[in-house]
Amino acid sequence: MSTTGGSTSTVCYAQPPFNNPAGEIVLRSRDGVLFRLRKDILIEASPVFAELVTQALSEPLTAPIKNEDGKPTIDVPESSDIFDPLLRICYPTADPILADIKDVRLVLGAALKYQMEEATSVMKRKLLSYLGDQPLRVWAAACLLHLKEESREAATILLSQEIPAGTPPEFDEVSTGDYFRLNQFHRAGGKVAENFKFSEPSLESATATAPPKESARERPIPYQSRPYADIVCRSSDGVDFETHRIILAMSSPVLSDQMASFFTTYSPPDTSLPSGSRGLPVIMMDAKAAILGPVLELCYILGYTTTRPLNLRVAISMTSCAQRYKMQNVCAYIQRCTNWHPPSSSRDALSGYLLASRKGLAEIAKEMLRHLRGDLFEYGYVPEMEKTPASVYHRLMINRRQSLAAMSRLAAVPPSPSSTRSTPPTPKPERPVRVGQPSPERPKVIAPTSTPPPTIDDPWLHSLWQSVVQGLSALGPGKRIHDLVPGLQQMFRESLQHKIWCKRCGPFVNTILEIHELHWKARSSVVDFDNKLS
Structure with a gap:
């Protein structure tokens, strides 16, 4: 902000009541809109403006004046869209109607900056009025303004909700650190330390995660x-x-x-x-x-x-x-x-x-x-x-969770007991259904499980299948999908050692091939999800 004097070639005054020529002081917004204001109202509303107004009015009359009215002018960095609703809260007039959380956040930020107690209280209540419909955006706005109580209140409401896959516009401004701490709060069920803050890391996190020295x-x-x-x-x-x-x-x-x-x-x-x-x-x-x-x-x-x-x-x-x-x-x-x-x-x-x-x-x-x-x-x-x-x-x-869910679905599909690569058996002719006779029962649909079907009763194959399923389901830090590929030749060698080949060798061979195919499906799924973020 600056207090200077002079005249402007193009004059644009704010809407009533901020265009009253009786105003003793003028505020000029970033976009050049002039607000003619009563100095007493401005002084009472904000200790910051009280100091600026006193300084502007104490300047000698011979000093250059920016406003053509001959009134001292104070430049502010905010736009008129922010200052108009902010000043309406201070004036004896109807409170402004703000259509979006972003507008509320910007006006509240200005109220906090200029230490306007009444305006701050009004805008905090307005922000919290969105908690029922948009608690995530309220939390983000509170974090951007470093409002500890309001951010915790919004986070508490989020405990009963899943964080949506879509991101609110505030997520382009809120830091990942704030969001990580929201996840911490969420996973702890809200039971965090009293000094827990979303807007800054804990001392333990900052100390434990200092970048390692370069070797x-x-x-x-x-x-x-x-x-x-x-x-x-x-x-x-x-x-x-x-x-x-x-x-x-x-x-x-x-x-x-x-x-x-x-x-x-x-x-x-x-x-x-x-x-x-x-x-x-x-x-x-x-x-x-x-x-x-x-x-x-x-x-x-x-x-x-x-x-x-x-x-x-x-x-x-x-x-x-x-x-x-x-x-x-x-x-x-x-x-x-x-x-x-x-x-x-x-x-x-x-x-x-x-x-x-x-x-x-x-x-x-x-x-x-x-x-x-x-x-x-x-x-x-x-x-x-x-x-x-x-x-x-x-x-x-979200992408990693979807990728993990896709692999879990693949791992949940059991191998078929009959070879899909062999010629399918000729179906038996269906018995004709005569009028008056009950219809044949529809086959029951069996939900897929992570356990091979009971027709495959060899313990070694059961163990091999379950180890692959468990590996795919337990991917996390330090584990890569490429490390879980079963060696096809090694499996065949072990199958010979376990003497599983007999007249029923077809289903066993098919199971081994499907295990190998499962890995490649999972690997392709992982690559697809990687490409979605590229």
Whole structure:
């Protein structure tokens, strides 16, 4: 906010009663609407405005005035759509009608900012009036405004409801950390510590999940100075890297164009170029030295075919920097490193997915999906949650649950006792139904179970089937669908050891083949759900 003076070429006044010329003070909203206000009402409504109004009225009359009325004017950063309903609560007039929770949240946020006690109380009641129909949106709005009591009240109502698959618009602003703590509250049945807050992590979570120190093996290759440098790349934190124009031009079309414009602009001999410590021209780069140095080094060594493990957070930051300057070969090299050297833990995979999604790095996010299976909540808290929108985590959580449910349905279908690959038996002719005779009974529909049918009575096959079903049903942190594939040849060898072959060998062979087919169906299902998030 600022208090200044002057006149405007285009004047737009607010709706009554905020266009009364008798008002002693004028507020100008971000969109240029002028509110003529009674100073006494404004002073009583807000201690913040009381100080600003007093300061504005105490200025000498000779000071420049912004308003053509000759009244002191206070600029505010909020739009007129927020200030009009806010001021109506303060004035002796009808309270405003707000059509959506978002409008309520914005007005309530302004009331809290300007310490308007009455307006804050009115808008809190208005926000809570949506609890019956939209408790999730009320919870999200309360979290964005750091309202502890209101957010807990909304979360308590959500205890009796399933969180819907669709996301409210507020989930693009609420952090994943807030949403993770809502899930904690939900799973604990609301029985959490008194100091529990949705808007900030607990001390235990923040301490236990501090990012691990980068090992020497995971450190990126540092930048190495080379002779005959003819240009300097300066990082955003002021570190200079002496490089070569030809290397930069070959690696980045963005830097190539920038250098062409740079040297054209400063071509006159009497104009000094921006220079580094040795008088070399300087290009300012939008990246910190810890990231920029390794990225520039990769511009020199792109002929290398070997890869090395990279710390996921560093790799993602390097990729973001390389994409900004369209260094496609650098991006491809980092992508190969992340593909060939998977994350060291499931929690690292979750951190990588959230960070890559936030930075718009779809390929890295897709690679991290391969390491995230089962119930996402079991992976726990990671620091990247605090800066990632809740919508990213929510979509991933719903997708993983649907994927797990699909595999459970596949695992629940028992193998058929007869071979589906052999010629089906010729059906027996049905007996004709005569008038007056009872109709033949319809076969009973047997619900599928995870246990093979009783016609397969070999203990070894029962055990093998159940182990695959249990493995598919227990996917979670540290477990991958690809690790559960049964070896078909090994199964045949074990079947010979157990001497199961006899006249009834057909159903047994079919069962073994269906077990193998079950895995591939489950694997295809997993890939399909991964692609839905890509």
